[in-house]
Amino acid sequence: MHAQSIGILGLGAYLPEKVLTNFDLEKIVDTTDEWIRTRTGIHERRVSEKGIATSDLASKASLEALQNANLKPEDLDLIICATITPDTLFPSTACYIQNKIGAKCPGFDISAACSGFPYALTIANGLVKSGMYKKILVIGAEVLSNFINWKDRSTCVLFGDGAGAAIIGEVNNGHGIIATYLGADGAQTEILKIPGGGSAIPLTVETLEAGKQYVYMEGKEVFKLAVRSMCDAIEKVVELGGLRIEDIDCLIPHQANIRILDAVTDRAGIPSEKVFINVNRYGNMSAASTPVALYEAVKQGMIKKGSNVVLVAFGSGLTWAACLIKW
Ligand code: UT7
Numbered sequence: 001m002h003a004q005s006i007g008i009l010g011l012g013a014y015l016p017e018k019v020l021t022n023f024d025l026e027k028i029v030d031t032t033d034e035w036i037r038t039r040t041g042i043h044e045r046r047v048s049e050k051g052i053a054t055s056d057l058a059s060k061a062s063l064e065a066l067q068n069a070n071l072k073p074e075d076l077d078l079i080i081c082a083t084i085t086p087d088t089l090f091p092s093t094a095c096y097i098q099n100k101i102g103a104k105c106p107g108f109d110i111s112a113a114c115s116g117f118p119y120a121l122t123i124a125n126g127l128v129k130s131g132m133y134k135k136i137l138v139i140g141a142e143v144l145s146n147f148i149n150w151k152d153r154s155t156c157v158l159f160g161d162g163a164g165a166a167i168i169g170e171v172n173n174g175h176g177i178i179a180t181y182l183g184a185d186g187a188q189t190e191i192l193k194i195p196g197g198g199s200a201i202p203l204t205v206e207t208l209e210a211g212k213q214y215v216y217m218e219g220k221e222v223f224k225l226a227v228r229s230m231c232d233a234i235e236k237v238v239e240l241g242g243l244r245i246e247d248i249d250c251l252i253p254h255q256a257n258i259r260i261l262d263a264v265t266d267r268a269g270i271p272s273e274k275v276f277i278n279v280n281r282y283g284n285m286s287a288a289s290t291p292v293a294l295y296e297a298v299k300q301g302m303i304k305k306g307s308n309v310v311l312v313a314f315g316s317g318l319t320w321a322a323c324l325i326k327w
Pocket of ligand 1: 217316
């Protein structure tokens with residue numbers, strides 16, 4: 001007989017200490033604090049020191065999650081790392097993390113951009129439910145600062161570095177992950193991507209000079225699709241879980257832009273006091289945004305035992321995803 005309820009046993013987060021404010025950015029590119037705040041809601045973001053890789057941030061978040069779950073690295077059965085800024089193209093960042101935290105289990109990465117954490121949570125939920133594994137470490141971690149063109153004002157003001165981690169396993173009946181929903185539209189691969197460095201456009205002097213190694217985004221198009229796909233994901237996951245929108249106690253959305261979040265919650269009919277926001281402090285941390293937000297919402301008491309929590313994200317791919325969790 002396999003587990004009836006699968007949920008989160010412990011959470012962890014790690015943010016680099018170095019803060020980069022909008023005023024700091026005014027000195028680097030032609031922008032203003034006022035433009036960034038009014039168009040995005042971002043006031044500051046964290047950036048890693050030189051030489052720090054995604055697995056470094058991920059390992060710190062993972063060790064805290066293990067501690068909060070009262071577990072040791074050797075108790076883990078699997079590591080799944082969601083990232084678009086891996087330490088290397090291969091091996092996987094999960095393998096670097098395994099070594100750094102002293103775990104012995106298998107591990108792999110998934111690529112679903114900003115939707116990576118709810119995607120990974122969905123995989124972990126299925127694997128524990130099947131009885132294959134008991135304890136899975138799920139991580140969303142990014143060092144985006146190494147993949148941003150710091151001369152491009154339309155993207156460099158948006159992103160930040162960070163990591164969040166969760167341990168997935170059996171929880172008390174009636175709690176845990178109630179429903180998950182994943183979506184993707186491969187017709188939209190061109191509007192948000194790092195074009196170079198893969199097999200399609202390997203890095204050469206020419207592609208490096210053309211900046212193909214950096215994040216490219218058609219912001220307006222992404223904005224429109226973000227609102228539509230997040231609203232869709234919220235509605236679907238709530239319906240799959242047999243609840244109504246009014247039953248949501250806390251919404252943990254991907255933190256890309258405050259205007260996107262306002263539009264989503266407005267359209268979905270969720271009051272703003274139920275929505276957790278930290279985009280002002282960290283910017284868009286891609287796969288790290290939702291686990292860090294979840295960690296902070298629990299820590300600040302916004303999520304309590306019994307709360308119905310919806311995690312929702314969208315990102316490059318395009319991908320979108322939602323998880324409904326009874327805390
Ligand atoms: O995690 C997934 C990812 N991404 C997103 O969710 C991002 C979605 N998109 C957005 O959040 C918004 O589209 C942006 C914040 C990226 C841009 O906001 P916008 O209201 O769509 O602005 P815009 O791109 O239409 O640009 C308006 C103006 C332009 O000038 P002109 O052509 O009107 O003269 C830009 O050149 O603002 C200019 N601009 C800037 N000005 C000052 C663009 N970036 C900046 C900047 N500082 N940093």
